[in-house]
Amino acid sequence: MKVFIRSAACISAQKTFKNDGFLDDITEYVGTRLTIIEPDYKEYFDPKAVRRMSPVVKRGVAAALECLKQADVKMPGAIVTGTAFGCMTDTVTFMNRLVDDNEEMLPPTAFIQSTHNTVAAQVALSLQCHAYNNTFVHKGISFESALLDGVMLLKEQETKNVLVGGTEEMVDVSFKVLTRLGLFKRWPISNLELFKTESKGTIGGEGCAFFLLNDEPSADNLAELTAIKVLYQPQNIAESISSFLADNGLNPADVDLVITGKNGDIKNDAIYQPLISDLFIHSAIANYKHLCGEYPVSSSFALWLAANILKRCEVPEVVYERDSPVDIQKTVLIYNHYQGKYHSLMLVSAI
Amino acid sequence: MSAPVYIVGLGVISGIGNNVAEHLASFEQAKAGMGDITTLNTIHKRQLPVAEVKLSNEQLVATTGLPERSSRTALLSYVAAREALDDAGIPNLNSLRVGFVSANTVGGMDKSEDFYVQFHADNNKGKLRNIFDHECGSMTEIVADQLGIGDFITTVSTACSSSANSIFYGARLIRNDMLDVVVAGGVDSLTKLTLNGFNTLMILDKEFCKPFDENRAGLNLGEGAGYVVMVSDKVRSMLAKQPYCVISGYNNSNDAYHQTASSPDGTGSYMAMKGALDKAGLQPSDIDYINLHGTGTLNNDSAEGTAIKRLFDPEYPPVSSTKSFTGHTLGASGGVEAVFSVLAIKNQIIYPNLRFETQMSELPFKPETRFMKNQHIKHVMSNSFGFGGNCTSLIFSAV
Numbered sequence: 033m034k035v036f037i038r039s040a041a042c043i044s045a046q047k048t049f050k051n052d053g054f055l056d057d058i059t060e061y062v063g064t065r066l067t068i069i070e071p072d073y074k075e076y077f078d079p080k081a082v083r084r085m086s087p088v089v090k091r092g093v094a095a096a097l098e099c100l101k102q103a104d105v106k107m108p109g110a111i112v113t114g115t116a117f118g119c120m121t122d123t124v125t126f127m128n129r130l131v132d133d134n135e136e137m138l139p140p141t142a143f144i145q146s147t148h149n150t151v152a153a154q155v156a157l158s159l160q161c162h163a164y165n166n167t168f169v170h171k172g173i174s175f176e177s178a179l180l181d182g183v184m185l186l187k188e189q190e191t192k193n194v195l196v197g198g199t200e201e202m203v204d205v206s207f208k209v210l211t212r213l214g215l216f217k218r219w220p221i222s223n224l225e226l227f228k229t230e231s232k233g234t235i236g237g238e239g240c241a242f243f244l245l246n247d248e249p250s251a252d253n254l255a256e257l258t259a260i261k262v263l264y265q266p267q268n269i270a271e272s273i274s275s276f277l278a279d280n281g282l283n284p285a286d287v288d289l290v291i292t293g294k295n296g297d298i299k300n301d302a303i304y305q306p307l308i309s310d311l312f313i314h315s316a317i318a319n320y321k322h323l324c325g326e327y328p329v330s331s332s333f334a335l336w337l338a339a340n341i342l343k344r345c346e347v348p349e350v351v352y353e354r355d356s357p358v359d360i361q362k363t364v365l366i367y368n369h370y371q372g373k374y375h376s377l378m379l380v381s382a383i
Numbered sequence: 384m385s386a387p388v389y390i391v392g393l394g395v396i397s398g399i400g401n402n403v404a405e406h407l408a409s410f411e412q413a414k415a416g417m418g419d420i421t422t423l424n425t426i427h428k429r430q431l432p433v434a435e436v437k438l439s440n441e442q443l444v445a446t447t448g449l450p451e452r453s454s455r456t457a458l459l460s461y462v463a464a465r466e467a468l469d470d471a472g473i474p475n476l477n478s479l480r481v482g483f484v485s486a487n488t489v490g491g492m493d494k495s496e497d498f499y500v501q502f503h504a505d506n507n508k509g510k511l512r513n514i515f516d517h518e519c520g521s522m523t524e525i526v527a528d529q530l531g532i533g534d535f536i537t538t539v540s541t542a543c544s545s546s547a548n549s550i551f552y553g554a555r556l557i558r559n560d561m562l563d564v565v566v567a568g569g570v571d572s573l574t575k576l577t578l579n580g581f582n583t584l585m586i587l588d589k590e591f592c593k594p595f596d597e598n599r600a601g602l603n604l605g606e607g608a609g610y611v612v613m614v615s616d617k618v619r620s621m622l623a624k625q626p627y628c629v630i631s632g633y634n635n636s637n638d639a640y641h642q643t644a645s646s647p648d649g650t651g652s653y654m655a656m657k658g659a660l661d662k663a664g665l666q667p668s669d670i671d672y673i674n675l676h677g678t679g680t681l682n683n684d685s686a687e688g689t690a691i692k693r694l695f696d697p698e699y700p701p702v703s704s705t706k707s708f709t710g711h712t713l714g715a716s717g718g719v720e721a722v723f724s725v726l727a728i729k730n731q732i733i734y735p736n737l738r739f740e741t742q743m744s745e746l747p748f749k750p751e752t753r754f755m756k757n758q759h760i761k762h763v764m765s766n767s768f769g770f771g772g773n774c775t776s777l778i779f780s781a782v
Contacts, residue, residue, distance in 0.1 A: 111637075116518055118540070126576065127496075131503050135426045135579050143580035144643050144770070147488060148519065148540035153771025156637040162654055165637040165773055166548055169490075169540040170520035177537040181552065184559050208506050209514055264533045373524075 036253040039102035042241040042336040055348035066325035086121035088201035092151035099242035109191025110164035114174030116328030118148035172370020175329040197242035198332030226296040226322040234295035237325015241332035254339040288361035293368030316356035389626035392471025392612030394463040398434030434605035434710030454491035455572035463608035471612035479563040482535035486545035486569030488714035490519040542769030547717030568610030568718025592679035594704035597741040605710025609719030632778030634658025649690030651774035659776040677704025699748040707737035717767035
């Protein structure tokens with residue numbers, strides 16, 4: 033059985049949401065943190081409701097609803113999300129009140145919306161969807177865990193389609209803490225120059241992307257999600273990738289385009305370099321984190337990118353690290369790792 | 384796809400015991416775990432009873448060998464997961480594909496709360512080692528590393544149904560032939576965030592909770608961890624011991640009614656129980672015992688009871704809420720109660736629902752109040768319902 037990506041909707045630091053163009057009008061940021069280009073939420077929510085919603089909830093639910101609209105699906109057969117940090121805005125709001133007011137007279141609203149499953153729950157609530165609903169919260173493979181759940185649900189024939197999303201918000205508190213932990217560069221940098229300076233640290237980001245997976249071949253599908261695999265602390269990543277490809281009847285040379293998770297940090301990017309210059313010497317190479325920043329579910333941005341590349345038969349110039357020897361890419365491998373520990377492989381093919 | 388998934392190992396820690404044997408003794412002696420708050424530095428001390436694990440962080444560090452700075456969440460998780468894996472006694476574990484699927488809602492929040500007081504006053508203050516393992520996933524990673532499990536690890540967080548969903552996901556990883564062995568369940572430790580959060584919702588009972596009682600007044604928070612070890616048929620055939628049971632049914636449905644409240648007719652609860660029965664190919668009359676979600680709040684017990692009535696009427700199996708012993712261990716409850724459900728089959732017992740006095744006026748049934756031995760228990764249903772409408776039911780069946 034094949035798994036297809038029927039539609040994809042992505043809210044990010046670029047104009048990726050409801051935009052006819054495809055990364056042809058790039059937003060430049062100077063600093064160490066990319067922010068979100070917020071869509072017009074009026075189309076999805078009552079304006080009064082929007083004011084009560086935290087950023088990740090309104091972005092997540094809007095992306096989910098737009099994804100369903102593009103797929104022309106009213107009621108998904110399952111809703112699965114991934115997020116490492118959950119609903120940070122509401123968590124911080126509640127913590128501030130807890131500390132400032134010494135645990136007295138606290139309002140419940142922020143606590144109610146602070147649980148990690150809030151986005152998936154709010155999507156279900158807005159659709160009145162009683163189907164399977166799950167949320168994964170495992171660092172850099174939160175989204176992949178959700179995607180794997182979606183693929184299994186289809187293979188188990190539990191449902192005909194699954195709505196899968198990756199959602200993450202970066203609040204000031206997280207940005208400050210992660211900066212102190214040394215994740216980001218020490219000096220401001222243009223995101224478009226991210227791969228041009230060899231230094232420690234990356235740039236922070238956030239985003240929400242949703243996908244409607246189904247098992248029905250159709251000319252309207254964006255791409256086939258051929259395979260997905262997550263690896264924890266692999267001994268030899270080149271061997272792991274080769275065996276993943278072999279499991280799917282492919283050699284490295286069969287991969288037309290590799291989308292890497294390079295994020296501008298020299299230690300992080302060193303892991304990709306030997307693959308680019310050896311295993312995938314015959315493939316085109318693309319990067320994406322200069323566009324959306326680094327965040328635990330950034331691979332959901334990469335999947336949105338891959339699905340659109342395959343549907344449009346077009347690779348935006350801004351993502352290329354090494355141009356393609358072939359005109360039209362049919363097989364795309366997304367290889368991302370999160371802080372060297374969690375590695376994920378997503379094989380995406382033209383339909 | 385319907386290959387059997389066997390339960391071969393159990394581990395649990397909660398307010399009524401630090402391992403399986405201590406839990407069974409507490410159940411038989413009707414010994415509840417609630418008492419005054421001792422581990423948290425909170426204004427609610429002596430006001431709100433909680434069911435704490437009766438070991439300090441220092442004692443847990445000494446037992447587990449984990450670093451002193453470890454979150455209580457990771458410490459509790461390791462104690463129960465280690466017990467489960469040792470209980471399973473699987474030879475040559477390294478030659479098998481082994482996964483750890485855990486669940487929690489608070490992550491390292493107990494340490495983050497210490498960090499945040501100083502950080503909030505000055506963003507350049509606060510010890511980074513107290514925030515480094517804030518994420519839910521960090522708890523799972525620390526324990527997986529300690530257990531030597533690395534083929535697949537992930538974490539689920541769906542509020543109070545979290546670890547029922549992790550067990551369910553783990554079983555499916557085996558059924559999809561991705562793994563041979565999965566340790567699955569969940570953990571949560573008490574934190575000021577959850578204590579104050581539930582307090583703002585005004586659903587904490589100032590006395591010991593009375594689940595499924597007409598005069599119930601809310602829940603007591605608890606903490607703990609519970610894990611099961613699940614194996615494929617192939618691995619089971621390699622084991623010297625008999626499996627405890629199979630996981631025969633599971634379902635996850637969403638109430639889609641309100642972010643925190645359950646629908647009055649328990650739509651999500653009904654669908655979860657019905658779906659699990661269908662998956663197991665069982666009738667309601669096949670169920671020999673229901674381990675209730677039974678938090679003790681007005682809303683939950685009414686919704687869950689109404690859903691049970693709709694599904695089981697007029698023949699009700701014995702039901703009880705073990706939260707009357709352990710308190711509500713939140714993200715751990717599905718794992719903790721899965722362990723109790725398996726033990727009900729293994730030991731042919733039913734647990735009492737403590738402090739029950741008056742039958743709920745809207746329900747034609749009441750919970751079992753005695754510790755019952757020598758019962759015929761073949762199929763047990765375990766309910767876990769959470770914020771966000773996340774409702775999951777699991778069914779365990781004797782082999």
